Amino acid sequence: MKVSDLGEFGLIEHLKAKFSLAEVGDDTACVELADLKILLTCDTLLEGRHFLPFYPISTVGWKAVSATVSDIIANGGKPLYLLVSLLLPDVELKKVDELYEGMTKACEFYGTKIVGGNVVKAEKLGLDLFAVGQAERFVGRSSAKAGDGVFVSGTLGDSLAGLELLLMERKNYEDFELRLIERHLRPTARIDYLRHISKYANASMDISDGLASDIRHMAKRSGLRFNIFKEKLPLSKELYEFAKKHGKDPYAYALKGGEDYQLLFTHPPERMNPFLDMSQIGYVQEGEGVFVDNKPLEEYGFDHFRS
Numbered sequence: 394m395k396v397s398d399l400g401e402f403g404l405i406e407h408l409k410a411k412f413s414l415a416e417v418g419d420d421t422a423c424v425e426l427a428d429l430k431i432l433l434t435c436d437t438l439l440e441g442r443h444f445l446p447f448y449p450i451s452t453v454g455w456k457a458v459s460a461t462v463s464d465i466i467a468n469g470g471k472p473l474y475l476l477v478s479l480l481l482p483d484v485e486l487k488k489v490d491e492l493y494e495g496m497t498k499a500c501e502f503y504g505t506k507i508v509g510g511n512v513v514k515a516e517k518l519g520l521d522l523f524a525v526g527q528a529e530r531f532v533g534r535s536s537a538k539a540g541d542g543v544f545v546s547g548t549l550g551d552s553l554a555g556l557e558l559l560l561m562e563r564k565n566y567e568d569f570e571l572r573l574i575e576r577h578l579r580p581t582a583r584i585d586y587l588r589h590i591s592k593y594a595n596a597s598m599d600i601s602d603g604l605a606s607d608i609r610h611m612a613k614r615s616g617l618r619f620n621i622f623k624e625k626l627p628l629s630k631e632l633y634e635f636a637k638k639h640g641k642d643p644y645a646y647a648l649k650g651g652e653d654y655q656l657l658f659t660h661p662p663e664r665m666n667p668f669l670d671m672s673q674i675g676y677v678q679e680g681e682g683v684f685v686d687n688k689p690l691e692e693y694g695f696d697h698f699r700s
Contacts, residue, residue: 435523438457439518456579458499467599470591472504472505482517503582504584532594543659548628550650552576556652608657612683615677622685
């Protein structure tokens, strides 16, 4: 049997069972030191897999930091420190400077800092980031409650549309297309939700592999049934324009599109905050599985060994 036969998430379940890794399963690992809840996580971006050689290199740095701190934020923590392991071909020094400029700007935005790391020569450029954060209350993906509303932040599907536009490698793009491309290249982790998640959410995770994939993980870990409604999925006007121009279904992008780094979370419906750009897309009840408009959710989403 090969890893691809299991897939990314099947591999994780295999390792958890075989090596008694019971704590594994959330976006971050929460460890207690004295009276502190410390959140630990890591993330990797590899050229050809997560970004392409023609991407502006500073945006790769920004995205690497955003993707990593997003996990800390999703579990109710404030990102504090980063370690960066750099896989580096023999490139011009200017390229390395621009990469770190992107990471530094992101660190300034999120209030975190790079405190060390490692460098190794490699055939392709890659970044592996390890992050440390601190939480007053850890909010994982396994603690949704029956009766909760299911919420997401922002809009969904924009990053996938931006990626498809980039892959067209056109010389000219319309303004709405450039905004979608920007959302793919420079996503923003939702640090503005940190207080809300920490105070009110029962379960929370970020949307990195696509809503369809991530909500399935939350439902399975919580042992409950999640019901969502297609017309409740928040779509940007730019995604509507993209879908109209290219003959696409925008709701399919909202369900399967990864790397939006929005938040998926549950709490009682009355905790909805009108000052945040959250949308209630469904509810949680006793049972199991995920349903869209009362039909079982199709199996799709990003998997490293099957995508």
